[in-house]
Amino acid sequence: MNLLSTIALFSSLPLIHAQYGNQAKSSATTAASSTTSTTSAASGIHTVDVGEDGLTFNPDSLTVSPGDKVEFHFYPPDHSVVQASFDNPCQPISSGGFFSGFFQTSQESKTVFTVTVNNTDPIWLYCGVQGHCQAGMVGVINPPSSGDTLDLFKAAAAKAKDSTVPANVFGGVVGTASSENTSSTATGTATATSTGSASKTSASTSTTTNAANTMRTAGDVGALALLGLFSWLMM
Incomplete structure (x- = not known):
């Protein structure tokens, strides 16, 4: 591995982080919007x-x-x-x-x-x-x-x-009575809301895990790059 390859590896790390960071923000926004639309319905x-x-x-x-x-x-x-x-x-x-x-x-x-x-x-x-x-x-x-x-x-x-x-x-x-239906309606609403919240939590957890895995991968690549750099310097 030469010096130019090592520099290229380090240069790609910010791009990887920016890509996954934007995906995380988009996922969280989508989940939040879904939850809002679920809880905004009113019976009248x-x-x-x-x-x-x-x-x-x-x-x-x-x-x-x-x-x-x-x-x-x-x-x-x-x-x-x-x-x-x-x-x-x-x-x-x-x-x-x-x-x-x-x-x-x-x-x-x-x-x-x-x-x-x-x-x-x-x-x-x-x-x-x-x-x-x-x-x-x-x-x-x-x-x-x-x-x-x-x-x-x-x-x-x-x-x-x-x-x-x-x-x-x-x-x-x-x-x-709607109060009787509310047990089934409330259960349905609670389930829907709960599912929406769960989806949001799941999306956040999944995004966080992906980001963490990406950072770990980036760290591994960086470590390998440093090893490559030292190996090249020792040659």
């Missing part, structure tokens, strides 16, 4: 407890975005949710709307009624069990910014002579 589900604290919806007023879902959870002994118009509380709205049916239960029902909100128009609602609406069991989704208020709707409901409900359940979905 709003929960309303029906009858948990007496004849109330809790919350009795909420603002949601179009496309979001409102999930009604029912408590003992017997409640429902019906859409009304502001001018005629305790009666089903004349067009469209929804009705959950009656939920008779001795504890919080695992079955819920879920409504998808399509716009920002006010949705006035009440419990259809006789007397509940008049007792103040009413609420509103996306209340107007001025004019009609929940207090005015509640006052009008107190004066209503009776309550009626539609003949059939419609306008929403009766199904399993």
Whole structure:
């Protein structure tokens, strides 16, 4: 080995380090981006407890975005949710709307009624069990910014002579609570997030190992180059 070969070997070491260093940075960035996209998803589900604290919806007023879902959870002994118009509380709205049916239960029902909100128009609602609406069991989704208020709707409901409900359940979905699905959904999310983190850790570990191996290889090459240099000088 001559002096020029030895110099060439030493000159190539920074290039090797730069190449693997850039790969490490790229791998870490890709893994981080994957984890961010996994954890950024949001469900858009709003929960309303029906009858948990007496004849109330809790919350009795909420603002949601179009496309979001409102999930009604029912408590003992017997409640429902019906859409009304502001001018005629305790009666089903004349067009469209929804009705959950009656939920008779001795504890919080695992079955819920879920409504998808399509716009920002006010949705006035009440419990259809006789007397509940008049007792103040009413609420509103996306209340107007001025004019009609929940207090005015509640006052009008107190004066209503009776309550009626539609003949059939419609306008929403009766199904399993998202909190029940959350065990499977949460497990899936946790697994996905965990997998993303694991991938990031694995990528970092793999990159670190590769870098270490590269440095060791570079060190071995350097040592051989030094030996070659001494051997050449001794000739």
